[in-house]
Amino acid sequence: MKINVISIFPDVMETILSMGMLGVADKKALVEFKVVDPRDFTEDRHRTVDDEPYGGGGGMILMAPPIVDAVESLDVAKGSPVVLLSPAGRQFDQVMAKRFASELEMTFVCGRYKGVDERVRELVITEEVSIGDFVLSGGELAAGVCIESIVRLVGDVLGNQETSETDSFASKRDYLLDCTYYTRPVEYRGHRVPDVLLSGHHKEIENWRHESSLDRTRRLRPDLLNKKN
Numbered sequence: 001m002k003i004n005v006i007s008i009f010p011d012v013m014e015t016i017l018s019m020g021m022l023g024v025a026d027k028k029a030l031v032e033f034k035v036v037d038p039r040d041f042t043e044d045r046h047r048t049v050d051d052e053p054y055g056g057g058g059g060m061i062l063m064a065p066p067i068v069d070a071v072e073s074l075d076v077a078k079g080s081p082v083v084l085l086s087p088a089g090r091q092f093d094q095v096m097a098k099r100f101a102s103e104l105e106m107t108f109v110c111g112r113y114k115g116v117d118e119r120v121r122e123l124v125i126t127e128e129v130s131i132g133d134f135v136l137s138g139g140e141l142a143a144g145v146c147i148e149s150i151v152r153l154v155g156d157v158l159g160n161q162e163t164s165e166t167d168s169f170a171s172k173r174d175y176l177l178d179c180t181y182y183t184r185p186v187e188y189r190g191h192r193v194p195d196v197l198l199s200g201h202h203k204e205i206e207n208w209r210h211e212s213s214l215d216r217t218r219r220l221r222p223d224l225l226n227k228k229n
Ligand code: ADE
Pocket: 085, 086, 087, 111, 129, 130, 131, 132, 133, 134, 135, 136, 137, 138, 139, 142
C-alpha cells in the first residue's frame, strides 16, 4: 500500500512515519510512505503557503495553489482517496480504517491554521475526516493516528494476524471492546488471574472472553451495544 501525506511539517511527519510499527511496516516494504511539502510548490522567496481570509476575521488560511499542486504532483490513480484532515470531517473509526487498508494508494492532506481554502476541497479532496470533536492546530498528529490504525491492518505487519482480528471493534458482526487480558505473574498484590484462563479449556476461555467483552462494553461504552459493523 502507498500512503502519501501532504504537510507543511514534513520533518514531523517523517518522524511519526518512522516510529514503532510504522517504521517496521516501511522496512518490510508492506507500505510505502511519501511526504510532500506544499512549500516546494510556491514561487515566492518566503515560500508562502497561507494568507488572511477574504472578508476579514482572524486566523490564516492555507492557500489552494500549493496544496492542489502538491496533490497533483503525486499523480494518484483516479478514485484513490484524497482525505482532508479537519475537525469538520466524518469521525474516523475502525470501519473506515479497514476500508482505507484495502486501498492500494491513498493520500492525507493535513490542514493547518484556521482552515484551508475551499477550492482545495472542490478540486482534489474526496472525503474529509476528523479524529474527534476537538480542535488540533494541524492535521499531522491526526494523520499519524489514522495511518497507524490503517497500517496495522495491512498484510503481515503485526506478524500475527490474529492480534488485529481480536482488537476492539474488529469483529465482523459486533462493535464490542476487546476482553480483559492478564499475563505473568498469576498473583499480584492479592489480585489473581481468573482460574478459567489457566485451565487450558479453549472453549471455556473463548466463552469467558466473549462475556468479558460484553461486560466491558456495557460498563465503558454502552453506546456501542446497538452498533453493527
Ligand atoms: N485538524 C484539526 N483538528 C482536527 C481533528 N479533530 N481531526 C482531524 N484533523 C484535525
